[in-house]
Amino acid sequence: MKKVCVMGLGYIGLPTAAVLADNGFFVHGVDINEYAVKKIQKGEVHIYEPNLAQKVKQVVMDGLLKASTTPTYADVFIISVPTPFKENHEPDLSFVEAATKSIAPYIEPGNVVILESTSPVGTTEKIAGWISDTRKDIDMLDQNVYIAHCPERVLPGKILEELISNDRIVGGINQESTQKAAQFYGGFVKGEIHRTNARTAEMSKLAENSFRDVNIAFANELSIICDELQIDVWELIQLANRHPRVDILQPGPGVGGHCIAVDPWFIINSVPKQSRLIQEARKVNDSKPEYVIEKVKEATKNITNPKIACLGLSFKANIDDLRESPAVNIVKNLASKNKKVYVAEPHIEELPVELRNENITLSKTDEAIKNSDIVVLLVDHDYFKAIDSKYLQDKIVIDTKGVLARVKTEILQTI
Numbered sequence: 064m065k066k067v068c069v070m071g072l073g074y075i076g077l078p079t080a081a082v083l084a085d086n087g088f089f090v091h092g093v094d095i096n097e098y099a100v101k102k103i104q105k106g107e108v109h110i111y112e113p114n115l116a117q118k119v120k121q122v123v124m125d126g127l128l129k130a131s132t133t134p135t136y137a138d139v140f141i142i143s144v145p146t147p148f149k150e151n152h153e154p155d156l157s158f159v160e161a162a163t164k165s166i167a168p169y170i171e172p173g174n175v176v177i178l179e180s181t182s183p184v185g186t187t188e189k190i191a192g193w194i195s196d197t198r199k200d201i202d203m204l205d206q207n208v209y210i211a212h213c214p215e216r217v218l219p220g221k222i223l224e225e226l227i228s229n230d231r232i233v234g235g236i237n238q239e240s241t242q243k244a245a246q247f248y249g250g251f252v253k254g255e256i257h258r259t260n261a262r263t264a265e266m267s268k269l270a271e272n273s274f275r276d277v278n279i280a281f282a283n284e285l286s287i288i289c290d291e292l293q294i295d296v297w298e299l300i301q302l303a304n305r306h307p308r309v310d311i312l313q314p315g316p317g318v319g320g321h322c323i324a325v326d327p328w329f330i331i332n333s334v335p336k337q338s339r340l341i342q343e344a345r346k347v348n349d350s351k352p353e354y355v356i357e358k359v360k361e362a363t364k365n366i367t368n369p370k371i372a373c374l375g376l377s378f379k380a381n382i383d384d385l386r387e388s389p390a391v392n393i394v395k396n397l398a399s400k401n402k403k404v405y406v407a408e409p410h411i412e413e414l415p416v417e418l419r420n421e422n423i424t425l426s427k428t429d430e431a432i433k434n435s436d437i438v439v440l441l442v443d444h445d446y447f448k449a450i451d452s453k454y455l456q457d458k459i460v461i462d463t464k465g466v467l468a469r470v471k472t473e474i475l476q477t478i
């Protein structure tokens with residue numbers, strides 16, 4: 064199992080390809096995005112992840128990682144393409160299906176096909192079906208084509224480290240597939256490899272992210288309750304978490320990114336009647352940005368031509384990723400209500416297209432605060448923890464991440 068074909072060179076596929084190449088595999092990476100492929104062919108990257116650029120440069124230079132828009136023959140095929148949902152929250156498996164159909168002509172007896180994309184229960188079995196449909200010449204069981212799911216579980220910002228150190232769950236469509244795929248991961252993963260079947264592996268990933276979503280929803284609900292009862296939610300959670308068996312996550316302006324806010328829907332969509340708590344958690348987290356907007360509206364009601372400083376745009380702390388960020392939606396909404404918004408986001412150089420209008424200005428943090436009547440903290444970047452309290456004198460502060468509480472304690476609404 065020396066030659067690996069990685070389908071999809073995004074936030075998971077490219078680091079996976081680079082780590083495999085760095086561990087002695089010959090890797091052929093495939094993406095439909097020609098710009099990404101051209102960059103990688105030159106030893107460059109099209110996405111940001113700490114230390115990824117150096118690693119890609121090195122393995123491309125060593126001839127261990129090649130990139131192309133078409134697959135090739137390999138011992139192991141890894142599918143790491145997006146699995147978004149459609150308008151009605153139904154999973155969109157079109158990328159998985161297209162990737163499977165494009166590798167099908169290259170599959171030979173003895174090959175291993177692994178789905179890493181987070182997927183609804185039953186997807187790995189569907190992959191087996193799509194391959195059988197296209198390759199009538201191969202009897203999958205008799206000729207040993209091994210098909211398994213091994214969900215990626217890495218945290219953006221720590222991907223290279225976690226690809227090696229995290230435990231992995233491997234579940235095949237049969238026991239031979241599980242063994243073969245587990246053997247492959249044993250070749251480079253330092254964490255434990257846990258063997259199960261494909262459906263359990265699929266569900267375990269969905270359960271992990273839903274668990275986090277439900278816990279964050281609990282924190283967000285507590286923040287709204289505490290706001291009503293005039294209790295500082297940050298102090299409350301810190302105290303409650305001193306109990307040895309309590310571990311409440313942190314509230315915020317909503318849940319963003321492309322995993323936690325998406326994956327629970329794969330469970331809800333397949334078993335809507337049985338997933339009441341998971342659905343309610345999604346609703347709580349999805350409605351939090353609206354709550355923040357209402358708080359700002361209330362705070363600005365007696366100010367003519369209010370000016371608002373919004374601190375942070377990314378979907379979580381210390382990254383530049385704005386995808387599905389609640390902060391972006393909050394800023395967009397505030398500016399559309401004809402308020403002047405100064406945005407401070409130290410990790411970006413220009414505003415995303417959807418925020419480019421005359422009411423929104425990308426500013427330095429101190430300038431944004433100086434120009435405004437209200438300061439709304441939306442992301443807990445380390446950078447904001449150093450804000451000098453003198454800038455916050457005479458400002459109304461709405462702090463959705465409990466960062467400025469250490470700086471200024473009066474006129475503070477922590478929600």
Ligand code: SAJ
Nearest residue numbers: 216217218271272275312313315318319320322323378379
């Ligand atoms: N958030 C809170 N409060 C918290 C923690 C997070 O409001 O206490 C918010 C963040 O600000 C962000 C969102 O939740 O908007 C998601 O951030 P995250 O750090 O919880 O997760 P992701 O989306 O970056 O990565 C998750 C991880 N899953 C788990 O921790 C169970 C990661 O391990 C998965 O690999 C990744 O999803 C994925 O790809 O599925």
